[in-house]
Amino acid sequence: MPKCTAQEIIKEISEVQSISLPNDWFDNLSDKQSVFSSLYQWMTDSGRVPSDQLTTLHNRTYVGEKTYSKLLTFERKRLAKTLKLRGEKLEEAVAWSDMNSGPKSEIGQSPIAGDVILVIPESSRKALNDFSIRFRNENWLAAVKKVKNHAAGATYYQWLVSQVERPDHIGDTAKDAAIDDTYPRESNDYGELITYLTANVSHAALECFKDGWLEYIQQYPERIKPAxxxxxxxxxxxxxxxxxxxxxxxxxxxxxxxxxxxxxxxxxxxxxxxxxxxxxxxxxxxxxxxxxxxxxxxxxxxxxxxLWAVIPASGNSGWVYFIKSESSHEIKIGYTAGPIEKRITSLQTAHSSNLRVLATVPGTREYEKELHRKFADHRLKGEWFAPHHDLVSFIAVLKDNDSRATLVDPTNQTGH
Ligand SMILES: [Zn+2]
Known part of the structure; x- marks a missing residue:
């Protein structure tokens, strides 16, 4: 955890008061009250803080870790001497004393560096709060980045075995890989992996690898060099x-x-x-x-x-379109990555009867495949489907479900 420095705090909260303890401050300290009470008492008695602020000081005093450790050491000695405590009981008493009147020693869950005492004015409470939240978030980001950088070195194999509990085919592949002693564990080279697997696993397992690999490079594109x-x-x-x-x-x-x-x-x-x-x-x-x-x-x-990481494994969204042949009324469910108009033009060139676009909806090739499966009962040939009521009404409701869909009313599109 990075430390927060007094300079950072002072920069953010200009009204903060910085106090340093004289070198001999602990020397003549009374052991009749807690070291913390002595501290606040000294701060007001010496005129560093107005005396009417004494009661709120323990809420507004922040100390660097060195100061904090000196205070705790003194308090431990004082309690050991006055209460004759040892070991766990002593630590408990120190903790209680600190909890009751000790200063704060952290900002945004990070320790404050150095030998320093800072008093935050009541009016800067919000500024302090904002600062500690920001400081903590920055620390989180730094920590996440560090983990990510570290993880970015992980190979496909390391990723795969971490998926071992998945209840799907990737989980099955992971189980096989986990017990495969000759698996190229250090390799992130598609060619090397596929060569090994082609020689060692079934065709079905090879297809599973491809799915896993695509998922992996989609998740961590920075780990793979296109090849x-x-x-x-x-x-x-x-x-x-x-x-x-x-x-x-x-x-x-x-x-x-x-x-x-x-x-x-x-x-x-x-x-x-x-x-x-x-x-x-x-x-x-x-x-x-x-x-x-x-x-x-x-x-x-x-x-x-x-698979070669030449084009993105996904996020390569295009359009799923529904077009109808005006002569046969058959409906084609297709996908295009490029401009939809271009696709229709090229389809029209290849098609003898007039084609009408019924609807287009943003989507991927996977979505297109899903729709092909959904309407498999009405499939005629390739991507062409019978104009069954299910399909026609599905197209009609697309617009309700997806505001991005462009819908042409199919009832106005009957052939002539
Ligand atoms: Zn060649």
Whole structure:
């Protein structure tokens, strides 16, 4: 716990009075009354504090830890001598004496540093209170920061085993990891972890790892350095050197490549590319539309880049939209990270009948998936659903539940 200095207090409360005890103050002290009473008596007798303030002094006197310790030492000797007490009984008596008339020795739960006596005027009580709250909060923040900095060094494994009591699949993975002696415990390298796990655990356990890893890097993004692996030669790339590339002619696929491998590709299949760092979910979507990736391919690519910490593991919120085909009346529940208008335009291009937007609501891909599960009974194909009453009324109530939703009245949207 950091100490509060007299200077800090004086700076905050200008009316505070600073008093120092003469060197020989304890020498001729009476043992008829508590050392604290002697202190206040001396303060008024010597004219340092007006005598009419004597009774309130013990509430307004603050002492540095050195002074406090001298006072307690004297009080302990005095009580031992006058009351003939020892050990626990003596300590109890000292504590009582201090509680009844002792000065305060802390501000904002921090000890006051040094050999100093401060008298706070009645009028500064609020200022003192404000200061101690602020001082305490600052200490909290400093303590939290320290813990966070320390924890920031923790590896995925350390995080994972701390989740061992969770009743879900992450908890199960944690239990397995906790008893796995060969787990790469010191590693925070995705490539190293996935290589180890691929060779040692089931496919299902590997999927659990991915979920855990995403949760971990979402919680502590500062612990993970983005990384990338070349799709061609497999080597780990310096993220600055990684490219996302696609063929100019034969499309439907994108690759993560280093410059050398891109050049090799270029020889037989001219490529286009852009640097991987700084790419966003919206960029990916635009690229996917251009290259003609399927929804599944986009998802896979997005997941991979999240696992590599190239794009944020979450908080990458976009829009969940509901659109309707005017010819078939079928409803598509989709997600887009980018501007919704762009998405609709690109969908319209690929679709022969007219599309109408029924509603858009801020959301994530996870929310989109949740809705797909919710309406699974009415699913026709891919992301298209039958215009069942459940779905139509769900869309209609969206607006009531989420003021951010933009709703187009579906009853006005019937096909013609
Ligand atoms: Zn390569």
């Amino acid at each position: 990338a692996w070349c799709d061609e030669c497999g080597q780990k790339l310096n993220i600055e050197d990684a490219l996302i590339a696609w063929s100019k002619e034969d499309q439907n696929e994108v690759f993560i490549l280093d410059a050398d491998c891109r050049a090799k590709f270029d020889e037989f299949d001219p490529m286009e590319s852009r640097p991987l760092p700084g790419i966003t979910g919206a960029d990916l979507e635009e690229l996917a539309t251009k290259v003609g990736l399927s929804e599944l391919d986009i998802e896979k690519l997005e997941e991979k880049l999240k």
